[in-house]
Amino acid sequence: MKDTDIKKLLYTHLLCIFSIILSIFIPSFFLENFSILETHLTWLCICSVSVTAVNLVLYLVVKPNVSSKRSSLSYKVTRFLKCCIYFLTSCFFFHVIFVLYGAPLIELALETFSLAVILSTFTTIPCLCLLGPNFKAWLRIFSRNGVSIWENSLQITTISSFVGIWLGAFPIPLDWGRPWQEWPISCTLGATFGYVAGLVISPLWIYWNRKKLTYKNN
Numbered sequence: 001m002k003d004t005d006i007k008k009l010l011y012t013h014l015l016c017i018f019s020i021i022l023s024i025f026i027p028s029f030f031l032e033n034f035s036i037l038e039t040h041l042t043w044l045c046i047c048s049v050s051v052t053a054v055n056l057v058l059y060l061v062v063k064p065n066v067s068s069k070r071s072s073l074s075y076k077v078t079r080f081l082k083c084c085i086y087f088l089t090s091c092f093f094f095h096v097i098f099v100l101y102g103a104p105l106i107e108l109a110l111e112t113f114s115l116a117v118i119l120s121t122f123t124t125i126p127c128l129c130l131l132g133p134n135f136k137a138w139l140r141i142f143s144r145n146g147v148s149i150w151e152n153s154l155q156i157t158t159i160s161s162f163v164g165i166w167l168g169a170f171p172i173p174l175d176w177g178r179p180w181q182e183w184p185i186s187c188t189l190g191a192t193f194g195y196v197a198g199l200v201i202s203p204l205w206i207y208w209n210r211k212k213l214t215y216k217n218n
Helices: 003-029 040-062 073-100 109-131 135-143 149-168 185-208
Strands: none
Touching: 003 040, 003 149, 003 185, 040 109, 040 185, 073 109, 109 135, 109 149, 109 185, 135 149, 149 185
């Protein structure tokens, strides 16, 4: 494993973090009374688009897992459509999970679906960018050690996003009367903090354990 690979991973993660920071501050110059709490759904849409765009650009630039096979236009279009289907399926899947765990079924349905979209952005989009619409590859990564630093990083950021949204649900039933306790603000903030924490931790963890980690290509 080369230190340059870890640096490349770190820089891409810093750009992802920067995109989240921009989604917090830039819209306030164009949208009146914009804030994470008061216009939460608007921020969720902007954050999701921002993170998705950065992931796609970084994938096209860095290309960690590019296959030289099947590079025809029809293959690329089919792959793109499959990725869209995977993403939408992920959003609806998470939405159902949230409802089963107590989220309102009809009331605040848009808020619940927005939470599903942001969680899919933090978890499914990186999987699609790195592995494509290949569910077997997803199962392989999350059932054993990754075969590259990018896959190990994907494991950490995905798990940290789930942990973050889980921790974010704890303050909701507490009788504190804070505006950020409204559904699903604390969960989306938890998922965001978890995702950012994973982006920071994964390069550091990989660097710390670089002598123990062995990859096929190295």
